[in-house]
Amino acid sequence: MKQETENRVHRAGFAALVGMPSAGKSTLLNAMVGRKISGVSPKVQTTRRRIVGIYTRPDFQLAFTDTPGLLTPRYKLHETMAKEIEAALGDTDVVVLVAPFDRPELPETFTHLLRSCGKPVVVALNKIDLGNQEKVRTALEEIRHRFDYAVAVLPVSALHNFNVEALAEVVAPHLPESPPLFDPDQLTDRTERFVCAEIIREKVFLYFEKEVPYSTEVVVTDFKEEESLTRISAEIYVERESQKRILIGSKGSALTRIGTAARRDIENMLGVKVFLDLYVRVAPEWRNDERRLKRFGY
Ligand SMILES: Nc1nc2c(ncn2[C@@H]2O[C@H](COP(=O)(O)OP(=O)(O)OP(=O)(O)O)[C@@H](O)[C@H]2O)c(=O)[nH]1
Ligand SMILES: [Mg+2]
Numbered sequence: 001m002k003q004e005t006e007n008r009v010h011r012a013g014f015a016a017l018v019g020m021p022s023a024g025k026s027t028l029l030n031a032m033v034g035r036k037i038s039g040v041s042p043k044v045q046t047t048r049r050r051i052v053g054i055y056t057r058p059d060f061q062l063a064f065t066d067t068p069g070l071l072t073p074r075y076k077l078h079e080t081m082a083k084e085i086e087a088a089l090g091d092t093d094v095v096v097l098v099a100p101f102d103r104p105e106l107p108e109t110f111t112h113l114l115r116s117c118g119k120p121v122v123v124a125l126n127k128i129d130l131g132n133q134e135k136v137r138t139a140l141e142e143i144r145h146r147f148d149y150a151v152a153v154l155p156v157s158a159l160h161n162f163n164v165e166a167l168a169e170v171v172a173p174h175l176p177e178s179p180p181l182f183d184p185d186q187l188t189d190r191t192e193r194f195v196c197a198e199i200i201r202e203k204v205f206l207y208f209e210k211e212v213p214y215s216t217e218v219v220v221t222d223f224k225e226e227e228s229l230t231r232i233s234a235e236i237y238v239e240r241e242s243q244k245r246i247l248i249g250s251k252g253s254a255l256t257r258i259g260t261a262a263r264r265d266i267e268n269m270l271g272v273k274v275f276l277d278l279y280v281r282v283a284p285e286w287r288n289d290e291r292r293l294k295r296f297g298y
Contacts, residue, residue: 012061013093013175014052015122018085018114020106021045021069023098024126028158029053029066032168036265037188037195038066039202043213045069046205048077049298050084051198052189054182060172061180063189065092070110077287080298089117094174096167097147101127101139101155120151120174124167129157192270193220199265200234200278203258204247212246215239217286217296222277229273232266237283237296244280255280 017025021044029038033053039046047068055062067088068081089095095117099106104125106114114121125143128136136155144153152170156163188195197218205213215238222233236258238244248255255278263276286292 008059009177010059010061010179011172011175012063012178012181014063014065014091015094015096015171015175016065016067016088016092017096017098018067018088019069019098020100020103020110021071023069023100024158025069025098026066028098028124028126028156028164028167029064031158031161031164032062032064033187035187035269036199037190037269039198039205041202041205041213043205045071045081045214046202048081050088051194054186054188055168056180056182056184057168060168060175061182061184062168062171062175063181064096070107075287076290076293077298080293086113089113089119092119093176094171095119095121096171097121097123097150098126098158099123099143101125101136102130104139104143114147115149121147121149122167122171122174123147123150123153125153125155126158128155129160129162193223195269196220196223196232196262196266197234199269200236200258200262202265203261204236206261207254207257208246212238212243215243215287216247217283219296225272229275230270231275231277233277233279236278236280237286238280239282239284239286241282244282247280 019025026038026040026047030036032055037053038051047066051066053064065088067085070085123143154167154170156167197220201218204216217237218234220234224231259276259278263274267274283292
């Protein structure tokens with residue numbers, strides 16, 4: 001009995017989730033922590049900023065870093081997003097490449113980053129619910145061959161919570177021996193304000209098309225915890241008056257839709273009743289405006 005206690009080591013560290021846009025990194029993060037803390041949508045580049053989700057077990061604590069999907073920079077915003085990925089690779093103990101089963105290919109620059117980062121790489125072949133057993137087996141073989149330097153390859157479905165815990169267990173042995181880095185009750189390194197802003201932004205990604213989601217940024221301006229409810233005010237920034245009109249909709253119907261859906265998710269996340277107040281504002285060209293980007297926290 002004594003022997004067993006002595007042999008048990010505690011491990012803790014960081015695993016960066018990286019991959020192409022829409023690979024399912026944020027879905028995987030949310031499944032891992034069991035709450036929505038990162039925005040998810042079918043559109044590419046939903047995630048813009050790093051967020052850490054914390055998975056705590058008695059024997060290990062794993063801090064998953066969700067990163068933006070890698071794209072060739074077209075805006076200053078994209079440059080800062082690419083830097084987020086590089087920073088995440090530099091800081092992490094393990095790299096988890098999330099590769100969607102239906103589109104597992106990676107551009108050369110990305111493969112190069114993975115090979116040269118010097119960190120153990122685990123490949124999570126995601127979205128396997130989209131294929132049958134035979135197809136998944138073939139894809140796994142192909143991935144194992146292509147990522148012969150990976151320490152493990154695991155089929156998962158973030159959406160259906162399949163093999164998500166198993167993924168944590170595969171990553172854990174590659175973490176350093178360490179006491180927990182975060183409070184065991186803590187789910188993320190970001191503030192509740194940040195997560196609220198991301199949830200509101202997610203709704204814009206879900207409900208609007210073309211340039212609108214990519215021209216949108218959300219800032220929580222007020223967050224007041226009262227006895228029976230939490231009052232939250234947020235500003236939704238777009239780049240043009242025409243986009244503002246789209247977000248508000250006829251008689252405010254579009255904005256109401258965003259607000260209702262966001263409030264539900266925020267109430268779930270916080271576990272309290274929420275009163276959510278939204279304002280739409282125009283900030284011309286904010287994606288290329290360094291001062292604005294700074295003010296938005298990039
Ligand atoms: N069928 C299926 N769909 C999934 C799975 N995981 C994620 N998706 C869907 O894939 C889309 C993209 O998911 P995200 O989690 O936003 O992807 P991401 O990698 O974070 O994307 P970016 O933030 O744009 O880099 C969403 O519509 C998800 O519902 C899965 O296991 N199976
Ligand atoms: Mg994402």
